[in-house]
Amino acid sequence: MDFTLGSDNLSATRQSNDPGYRTHFPHPVAGVDGIVVFAEWQHIQPSSFGELKQNNIIDRAIAAVSLWNAEHPGQIVKIRLRALAGVHSPQWVKDYAGALDVDWCKAELCDTKLRTFSIPKFWTPAYHEAWEDFQTKLAAKYDSEPLIADVSIAGQGTLHTEVTWRHYSFPFAFKQLVAGGLRLDQDLKYWKRDISFMMETWPQTPVEMTFNGVKSYEVNQDGEPVNLSAATTEIPAEILTYMRSESQRLGNKRYFIANHTLGPEDNIDTDTTQDPNHIQYLLAQEQQKGATLYYQTQVFTSDYTAQLLDIAANLGAILVETSQGETPGSILSAAVQAGRARLKQNIPLTDRVTLADRNVSLSPLQLDNQYGQGNVMTLYSDTLTAFDGKASFRIAADVQPTADSQLVTNSLGYWGINNPHFSGSEQLQSLTNLRVVDFQANGSDLSAADISNLSFKILVYTGANDADDQGFIDIVNNHIDWQDLDSTQTTSRPGFTSSGFRSKVYVKLLNQGKNVSTLNLGASNNSGTWRIADVIAGFQESYRLNQQSSNIQVTGNTVSLKPASATQFGPNNTVTLKSDPQIGCESGSSFEITAVLTPTPGSQIVSNSNGNWGIDNVHFSANEQTGEISQITVQPASWLSPSSQGWVTNLEFKWLQLNGANTDNATGFIQVGGSNHDWQDLGSVASQSRTGFSSDGFFSYADLVSLAGASRPGAFNLGARNSTDIWRVGDIKVNYQLLCPSAS
Structure with missing residues (x-):
């Protein structure tokens, strides 16, 4: 579903945006992939906590789309379900949760008598009890309907489903909402509650939420909003983070994020979307983290539809919904259809x-x-x-x-x-x-x-x-x-x-x-x-592949590095620690991971037949220590940069195994990531309770990644303190990633 018709003049049922007249859907036409069904709550559940009305606008839209799809098998259309709350709520909800009259004029000279509509107090528990009853019944009937592509998170909506828009620029509306009891902390609480509820209640159908900039404010003793901030992305960013975490909690539940004011000035390459405080920039960044992105065009921008489809594609969107002004002819224009094709190339970042x-x-x-x-x-x-x-x-x-x-x-x-x-x-x-x-x-x-x-x-x-x-x-x-x-x-x-x-x-x-x-x-x-x-x-x-790297396969591996032979390596001589041969990307190809072990001046590395090693003997004791262990690399070196045969990257020291370090008088240290970690008796409770250390008795382990903190450990050194008991290094583990071109 890439190019979708929203509220527009192709609808046979829409009369106006006013409450009571907004329930409608545009009929499918050639050149689009979806339609939006606008369903006013008052028309779908007219009685208190009652059943859904039969043959409602959703049912009629499903019938119309089913007929279209049967007659046009080469252009399957789907439905976006947008249940409208706010001023479109039933009177029983307003009675149950309490309501207030709000003047929705956009300018001081507006005729207030034509624009004053009541709205339930959508920031109250009673309201959400009613809303959740409505959505539970909708989901029971429509969650398994394959023609419904997504459903809106709309419980905090006012005039529409742009739930974070609070009409700050309107001369009366925002002030009247605050005077009636609206508070930012309650808004934030119920935005999050609605996200969780909708994701859980519609397990099969993706959910979508629309974002705008949000202003912080205080309320004075007269109930008036004061000290309004500029509209920023701070609170939307918090909500988006919450959506990601809820999606993960529910097994990577699919969801859309959106903005409904995409205009010609929103080109991410040249305009204000490079500003981190701009909502389009925030959404584009969130798309890079795996969210599925769509846009609705600004009202009265049908002359710019082709340009807006291109902008949306550049932002990473997979879907654009038009608002008003499209005609069957304009939709089928070569430029608009080229933009539609570009959207189809934007594979969601879920692979x-x-x-x-x-x-x-x-x-x-x-x-x-x-x-x-x-x-x-x-x-x-x-x-x-x-x-x-x-x-x-x-x-x-x-x-x-x-x-x-x-x-x-x-x-x-x-x-x-x-x-x-x-x-x-x-x-x-x-x-x-x-x-x-x-x-x-x-x-x-x-x-x-x-x-x-x-x-x-x-x-x-x-x-x-x-x-x-x-x-x-x-x-x-x-x-x-x-x-x-x-x-x-x-x-x-x-x-x-x-x-x-x-x-x-x-x-x-x-x-x-x-x-x-x-x-x-x-x-x-x-x-x-x-x-x-x-x-x-x-x-x-999981490594999320963008479109440029979708031909790359990534695997992670951990290997042991040990001396190549049992020997005394001689004073001051460095020792190469090597892995076993690692299987490469191509049949028969292989490589090895190596690192360099440097002794302190005047000392030498000694190893035994098991690959265990120490200083001057096959052990450490009495202040013996290494120089730096570093220089993790790949042999042959051709694997160290991207090429047709593959690429080995993200090399890091992972684990250090110490043998015999589990006695009372075994002591030592590890220096990694710019910090020193002294230890005594790695088998003791005191040592094992420390982050980064564990033991199975004779074999003890230091997690170098954990000990290094935020840095990727590419070097470390170790040694004994005043140890009278001997211990030895049994193994060093290294992590790496292997990136291979896919067969396709």
Whole structure:
């Protein structure tokens, strides 16, 4: 749906824009892809909280479009549904929520008697109760209708569906709305509420919302708006961010964003849309983050339609809706149809390539804590950095206890029911609401919607390794009982592993590899005590392809870098750390990732047959340290820049594995990202509670990306402090992205 007819003189039913006369639709004509149905609320639901009127304007539009499509199979037309609230609301809504008379004149000399219409108080709970009842009934009838392409988020509308336009320039309207009780904080609250409600209520149909600049203001003791700011994009930007997050929460729910005043002056290349405070600039930037963009042309600009279609295409829009003045002849003009073809080339930025799965631990923030009966405990990951090295975010999930129990954590962050453990028949209500939180773009083009395919993957138990330890896991409709997670009987089952006291259940594997967004777990059969030590979730980062790079496929990989041989490399000699050969884009092509390890003056690197290494021996102790470990590169070097054979990019040090650093007297440091991180006994609770450090006992890990903060780690160094216990480097992991030309 690219070129759409809106409110225009091709309509057989439109009489005026006044309340009671706005319900109409333009009939399909040659050369367009869609029509807009304007449905006044008062005409669709005339009785209080009643049923929808039969054979209403929506039904008649569906019949007309169905007939057109049957007769014109080469030009299928769809419907944009625009339910009008505000002055077009039923009288019963005005009675129920309260109403006020507003003079909608645009100029001081306007005849007020012809332009004063009542409007319900759309900033009240009573109004939204009525509006949501209306939309619920609309969705029940029309959400599954394939001819309806989208539906407007219009609950805060006044004269039309431009819900953020508050008529600041009108001599009376804005002042009268404020005097009647309208406040900016209430507007913002209900804009967001309407977004969430409409996205949830219309699960199959995309929703759309129209944006204008918004002014902030204060209200004096006489109820008058004062200290109005200039119209800015600050509040629209907040709403757009909220829309993105709600879309992601609902599984990347499709939505449109729009402005209804596209004019000849809105050329992004030459005019005011280069201004960050201009609404067209903001919407164009939001389109680059994945939103689907459309425009309506200004009133009385039909002479400029071809030019406006070009401007909209440059802004990234996939759809333009005309307002008034088009004729069948003007629509079929060569220039307008050329503009329509340009819009069709603007593929929505929803095509993505998905990087490799990442796993994160989710832990409670409050240790040694009782959360209170029936209260939710939220689990969080550490702050994560996206593959572009800029955006940051966390993953979170909610643990819901039963109403008569509470969640309790111990000093390690292990948790259970009523105590920091499960026993008897204690169980959760659910582990659910896996989501992205605290997303910060930090100059990135990414949005929270690019973090997708979230799933619970692994549950880590401690102390569930005795014969009297029993429990269950419910995943979708699959009930799984277990007993003694360390027993051969249990570990022989797919999805269960154990190393004694610590056991893992692979819930995604138990769900046949399908994502797990909600599960339940608990003890059973008068079980002994056991705890949940960790919840591991997985997610994927998606790289959104713009039209210029749509022939690029991106994959993310992590590789080990180790010395090439077991040897003493000699005093002062640098050592090349190498990966195994990596598979390239073309059949038979390959490359290696390397880095350079520099010793401190007078010392040498020594490695063993396992690729473990240290200073002067195959270990570190007593203040021994490296020089810089840096210069990540690709061999052959042709892979370092875009070419027909592919491109390796976004190289960064990821993980450092230290072996034997889990004893009381093992000490050391890591310097990365401009900061120093001292450590002692990486197997200790104190070390593992620090961001960036973890341990499985003998093998301990430092997350260099996390320790580096906002920067992508391209260099680091490490060493021992006054360590009397020896430890060694077991592995260095490097991340990279491989970009390959697609076969097409």
